[in-house]
Amino acid sequence: MSAQPYRSVLYIPGSKERALDKAMGLDCDAIIFDLEDAVAVDEKINARDTLVAALKDKDFGNRARIVRINGLDTDWGRKDVLKMARALREGARIDAILIPKVNDPADLDAVGDLIPDVPLWAMMETSLGMLNAQAIAAHPRLQGMVMGTNDLAKELGARFRPDRLPMLSGLGLCLLAAKAYGKIIVDGVYNAFKDEEGLAAECAQGRDMGFDGKTLIHPAQLSVANTAFAPSEAEIDLAERQIAAFDEARSKGQGVAVVDGKIVENLHIVTARQVLAKAEAIAARI
Numbered sequence: 001m002s003a004q005p006y007r008s009v010l011y012i013p014g015s016k017e018r019a020l021d022k023a024m025g026l027d028c029d030a031i032i033f034d035l036e037d038a039v040a041v042d043e044k045i046n047a048r049d050t051l052v053a054a055l056k057d058k059d060f061g062n063r064a065r066i067v068r069i070n071g072l073d074t075d076w077g078r079k080d081v082l083k084m085a086r087a088l089r090e091g092a093r094i095d096a097i098l099i100p101k102v103n104d105p106a107d108l109d110a111v112g113d114l115i116p117d118v119p120l121w122a123m124m125e126t127s128l129g130m131l132n133a134q135a136i137a138a139h140p141r142l143q144g145m146v147m148g149t150n151d152l153a154k155e156l157g158a159r160f161r162p163d164r165l166p167m168l169s170g171l172g173l174c175l176l177a178a179k180a181y182g183k184i185i186v187d188g189v190y191n192a193f194k195d196e197e198g199l200a201a202e203c204a205q206g207r208d209m210g211f212d213g214k215t216l217i218h219p220a221q222l223s224v225a226n227t228a229f230a231p232s233e234a235e236i237d238l239a240e241r242q243i244a245a246f247d248e249a250r251s252k253g254q255g256v257a258v259v260d261g262k263i264v265e266n267l268h269i270v271t272a273r274q275v276l277a278k279a280e281a282i283a284a285r286i
């Protein structure tokens with residue numbers, strides 16, 4: 001579990017000056033500055049310049065700054081990476097490069113060779129990527145995974161359902177891989193950005209599954225995700241009581257405590273401490 005919060009990860013088209021301005025005041029944990037699907041073909045080249053100027057000149061505070069490039073198999077991908085590498089050398093802050101449609105670790109190597117040092121994130125959105133999730137998660141440069149549920153649905157020929165049944169095997173494979181290697185993993189977008197109830201249900205499902213947060217496409221979605229992926233007051237209270245009860249049990253030479261009629265063992269204390277660390281990290285962000 002990452003202590004640094006990634007509850008709300010907002011896509012912003014790199015071409016949209018107004019949205020880039022607006023982002024400076026939005027309550028999101030991370031921003032994906034997009035050069036890929038949110039940018040029209042005839043805006044691709046200008047978007048790079050607009051984005052680099054924004055990354056150099058605008059104050060995005062402590063929000064994580066992730067740049068999604070076009071794939072290296074497109075006309076723009078290689079120049080996107082080289083432009084970001086140059087921006088970094090010139091002092092722009094870029095926290096990670098997000099690579100679309102990662103199929104295997106070689107896709108990470110190809111980008112990593114062009115831009116040293118900066119962490120890489122992978123869009124998990126192809127069936128081959130799902131099948132290679134373990135090898136992708138194990139890559140030493142990989143810091144995080146982002147589910148691309150639109151592309152995955154397209155490739156599977158799946159229908160969008162409220163329970164996301166057609167997605168669950170892919171989501172689960174990536175979750176297992178990310179957790180096995182201690183990487184951040186963020187759920188896919190909810191397209192109906194005016195449907196708060198539907199978004200809340202999908203966030204609750206993602207949180208229950210173990211995702212660190214949700215990718216979002218519109219500012220109206222931020223508060224739902226921030227609430228869903230933060231520890232609730234009840235979870236914080238329970239974590240504090242579990243730690244206190246376990247400490248007391250240990251002082252009496254016992255290895256197990258009981259809180260609210262349920263056993264508390266060392267492994268529950270690990271989770272309790274993670275809950276408190278996340279709550280503290282969120283409080284420190286504000």
Ligand SMILES: CC(C)(COP(=O)(O)OP(=O)(O)OC[C@H]1O[C@@H](n2cnc3c(N)ncnc32)[C@H](O)[C@@H]1OP(=O)(O)O)[C@@H](O)C(=O)NCCC(=O)NCCSC(=O)C[C@H](O)C(=O)O
Binds near residue numbers: 018151
């Ligand atoms: C979906 C949108 C096109 C809607 O835009 P718009 O019609 O402008 O919405 P509003 O008028 O309601 O906007 C109100 C104000 O909020 C600003 N705004 C809107 N969206 C964003 C944003 N994402 N970040 C920052 N600010 C935003 C507007 O500028 C308005 O500001 P103001 O005028 O000052 O009041 C639009 O929301 C949008 O373009 N969203 C992003 C779409 C996107 O990024 N798509 C690609 C990512 S999804 C994906 O590819 C996932 C994955 O790959 C997969 O396969 O699943």
Ligand SMILES: [Mg+2]
Binds near residue numbers: 037100123125148151
């Ligand atoms: Mg996609």
